[in-house]
Amino acid sequence: MMKALRLPGRALGGFDHGVHPPHHKERTEDLPIQRLPFGSRFVMPLGQHIGAPSVPVVKAGDAVRRGQLIAGPGGFVSVALHSPVTGKVLDVGPHRYSDGTFREAIAIEADPYDSQEFEGAPIDWESLSLEAFIGEVQKAGIVGMGGAAFPCHVKYSLPEGTRIRCLLINGAECEPYLTTDHRLMVERPEALLHGAEIVRSKLGAEEIVIGVEKNKPDAIEMLQRSIGPGQPVRVVPLEVKYPQGAEKMLIKSIFGVEVPAGKLPRDVQIAVNNVGTIVAIADYFQKGMPLIERVVTVSGPGVAYPANLLAPLGTPIRDLLRFAGGLKEETRQVVMGGPMMGASIADLDAPILKGSSGILALTANETGRPEERPCIRCGRCVEACPYFLNPARFARLARARLYEEMAEKYNVMDCVECGCCTYSCPSGIPIVQHIRTAKDYLRSMTRKEK
Amino acid sequence: MTQKDPKLLIQPGPQLRQEMTTPVVMRDVWYALTPATLAGIWFFGLGAFLVLLASIAGAVLVEWFFSPQEKRRYFLGDGSAILTGWLLGLTLPPALPMWMAFIGGAVAIGLGKTIWGGLGGNLFNPALVGRAFLLATFPIAMTTWTAPGDFFSIPSSVFALPLMQGEVDALTQASPLGLMKFAHKETGFFDLLFGNTSGSLGETSGLLLILGGVYLWWRRDLDWRIPVGILAAAMVFSSILFLIDPDKYPGPIFSALSGGMLLGAIYMATDPVTSPLTPKGTWIFAIGIGLLVILIRVFGGFPEGMMYAILLMNAVTPLIDRYTQPRVFGRGLDSK
């Protein structure tokens, strides 16, 4: 077992390596969250989280209310889905996903005459047992909103003998452009603190720590001001560096502890949640509202009026872009998520999901890539990799298809695909892509062995 | 659909890239070298400039000749061949016959780079492979150093016919290192710093070399650990020797400023291709060079050991790289 966690009073000096991309947050960081008007057609993919897809409980033609359960969890590592609007189920079947593939989804047509008010009642969380609380979180369909969309209740289901001493709230938001967590911290600090308190007390943690990058001074100030007397909450300002928000880096920065490879934060007695996740939990227990909407930053030089939008899940990306003034002529690429870890969007009619923190329209300026040239062994990638891997070696080995060697000698499976290496390579080598190929291959091999 | 979609690119992340590209890095090194080169030409005259040009020509021609037709522009476009010829030229005696400098440049690229698979494949510093070849091939011409002279008078040896010897008519003068090694005489600090000594083009003006190095460091083009490690190791080693016998052994300042030390430490040992990848490896590499330089200079058969020190450590680099893999985050910390 790990040694007991020390809870130092201040940040312990940050993590090593990483990169400093220009953060471009000035476009949206001061724009209040706006509610996106309801559109007419919504698509809720059944597998928008990590784990088993949800199981539909409605069929074509059913009328649904906003917040009504439309799909139940498909297993333990799975969550419920709720209707984002009041309206009618159009069909349950394959729909286009943002990467262009077709996936099972429930399509809903909004009732144009409905007020789309959400009606619900608060839940008495204080009397819930831990198991019941976990069940509620699963029922609320809450997944990690920090990007991975990992079902939240799974994180809270601790194996025998594990204890959480600290709830760490991830407000780093280190991806360029994105400001959703930032705005939530500024505008809804009470909800955040309330949600945190719920989770803390249920998990039995001693302390809540909120890590925020120093480029959000207003958020830090607002949180600090909102902390009630006696609340065991600390707000820790962090160095501005990518990937500060990766949970293991965050833990290293704040506690000076390395989460061992292959282990989870809970193994060092920490639970990590994104700001958005905690706010969603607060909303559920305060208002009874399951996860049916989220804040999305629409930004990038390709849109005229960047914005932080509170949008119902399932809204087509096109609607968000239209609200932000539409795509400019020079747009070359639209990305879902941040520009470092996010993926290109192939179809603008695809919906936003629980994990979509941003829609970015990028121009040739950002998407241009240096011509690929031979690796000059400059070591920039090595010095960028926060996991202390050897990306230059990966690229070389992958080109020679020596995937096994990559895993055996160089721990390629530890790579989180943060993209720092590719970002920093002056020779334009798509290192992460090579790594993904290798990992896919290795995974398929282990699967075959089984 | 109300709005016509622009044609959207689908590309894997990360979408952002930092601005530095390999050709820009190489060009930065050009800029950094320019002041010291101009100063060198000013001191040694046009002849030295011709030698430099010949060496660059040799390098570029071979690079052109051996690159596949469709990739020629691309190969030459990264500017590394010119850099190789340039750096080689900076280490040559100013009165070297041009044909020798040309052969040096050709060998540098031919044996030092092309054979290894081009940019990034070579494991030895190409410019120094060229120089080592020249030194072993034409040892006398390569160790005939002329004093700084008139700007417009070109030593006739520069124009020696191919394959033929050049008569050195300029004033030959032992370089500071030669004086040190064979006569135990130190050259003054300011002469070393400002470059009014005999030697090669690129080693005379220490101050400008350092300025260029600072520029490169500022542009993040070179690994500061290498020059710092080399100079520190060399100075510590020579301080120890100096304390033992100040009459016989050079002091640390002289060691750091004389000969190819600065040019080698700032521009050649730092060649990204042939230096280790990891920071720890880089320190080992740098300290190894620092110690070898002094070892060769003081106890070896040559007045200058920079070139051999770098080449020898180049040969060790694959081993260094292999044994200095960084500790992967979250691995191997059971003891903690």
Added chain:
Amino acid sequence: MSDQEQQAPAGGAEEPSPNRLVGTLAVAGLISGVIIIAVYLATFNTIKENKARELREAVFRVLPGVAHMQKLLLKDGKLVVSHVEEKDEEPIYAGYDKEGNFIGYAIPSAGPGFQDTISVLYGYRPKERLVVGMWILDSRETPGLGDKIYKDAAFVANFDRLEVDPKIVAVKKGTKSKPNEIDAITGATISSKAVVRIINEGNERWLSKLPEPGSEPAFEKVEEKKGEKGKEGQEHPPGANDEGL
């Protein structure tokens, strides 16, 4: 040409007996021994003569005016004349003129040069405490640079009259000013200094052990059958150094 022979070098027999194996080896060894000894005997005299001549030539070169020589060994702190091959011997050679008068010693010495060990033979006249000649027996110095220590007549001539006191010193070419200095070769300072150091070491080793001038071992005319050949060594032709090895 029979085809069967092609595949069976060992005669195709099964396990030959160990005796057979040892026997074969013994026979092979015997035959080879016989051949070798035959060649050895046939070439023995020529080789011995060659070696002796080489040595004599070298001694004659470093000791001008010599007509006869003999080998001296240090036995119990005394130099004695030796005519037989002995193991672990470190000989020097004494040179005599036609009348058998002592002229000087030829002293071999060796040490590290630029590349590898340099073996030097030098002539020494104890009366004047002078080095009177130097000859490189063996070296692997760089062609064109270090090999000037024997190819460059001017350098070799440095050693024709050189005082050993207090110590021989190599100075930069053209700055020789004292009788114990030599001009080093430009571009091969290290080899030049190595030669000087080797001679100095030879002196250190031997000079204190030499008998008082005048009491050198006398020339013993034992078996001087083919000493006539040494005539060519009468004087020291500067150019003759070339390729003489």
Added chain:
Amino acid sequence: MAKSQQQAYDEFIKGVWRENPVFVQVLGMCPMLAVTNSAINGIAMGLATFFVLVCSSFFVSLLKSFIPKQVRISCFIIIIATFVTVVDYTLLALVPKVHKELGAFIPLIVANCLILGRQEAFASKNTIPMAMLDAVGMASGFLLALVSLGGIREILGEGKLLGFSLFGPNFEPWVIMILPPGGFITLGLMLLFFNWVEERKKKLDAQLAAAEGGAD
């Protein structure tokens, strides 16, 4: 008869060119690189090897049926060592200057894999005439390689060939050619050249074959 003549010619020529021990099989490099800094040394070493190879092959072929398999390598080595000793003494007696240049590398002919390899692969399995042809061919190929390598190194390294000055007194010698790195690099480049020629030939052959195929 015509056929066996053809075969004999084949055995001979394969060693000289097609299976040249140095350029194609890359055998016997140690003794050859060390001493080939001039053409004359190359010739001397080549001839010494020639003698040893031919004599050993003769004896091995002659005695092949008497030598039990288990001790054949030892016997081969004894035979080879015998002839190397013979060469060593003969050179020392007849041409002491050459012997001095080649120095310790003459005894090392014993270790030359080429010689042992030919005994094992050929002489011990073939008739005396065939073994002789093979040995002479291989040895000639070796000699050819030594001479050409020594020649190139001498021409560039001293501006001479076999001691005759080629470029006049002002020639600047390429000292490296006589030094060890020159040996490595020159042989490397020669092999490279061989590869290139082979490649060209293959390409041409392929083209020819294609053209003929079309014509047929």
Added chain:
Amino acid sequence: MGDLGWIFISALLINNFVLAYFLGLCPFLGVSGKLETSFRLGMATVFVMVITALCAWILNTYVLIYAPYLRLISFIVVIASVVQFIEMVIKKLSPALFRSLGIFLPLITTNCAILGLAIFATNKGYGLWEGLVYALGAGLGFTLAIVLMAGLREETELSEVPVLVKGIAFNLIISGILSMAFMGFAGLFSSS
């Protein structure tokens, strides 16, 4: 630098058996593909060389002064037999050591570096200690060269060396450059 010290440095660096004398080229070019193997081959070579120096000294001192003409043959036969004997002993005593070094022993015993060591040590007239130090230097020098070579070659496995160059030609040229770099050691500790 004492005499023994210089003998060691000279054999190790200045007159490296492989890079300056061209001895042991075939293991050097043939076995240098993998670092691990190269290192073990090097260690085995050190071992055999030290034994060789011992054998050569014994032979030179007690046998060959009476029969100099048997030098070559006796070197070969004696070295090969002694190494074979030791191989058997090692196999008995330490199978692990045998597995890591043993497989190389028969490979090495007949190569020219070993024989060369015996002959050079004899020609230079080295005594017992000098011979042993010489063997140690030469063996370690061989190890150094082959380990560096293996490192370089493993690295070039992954780069795009032109097909035409790959193979022995390339290895020779790398050796040439390495040999050029080792020239830097010339004159070490011999300049006064």
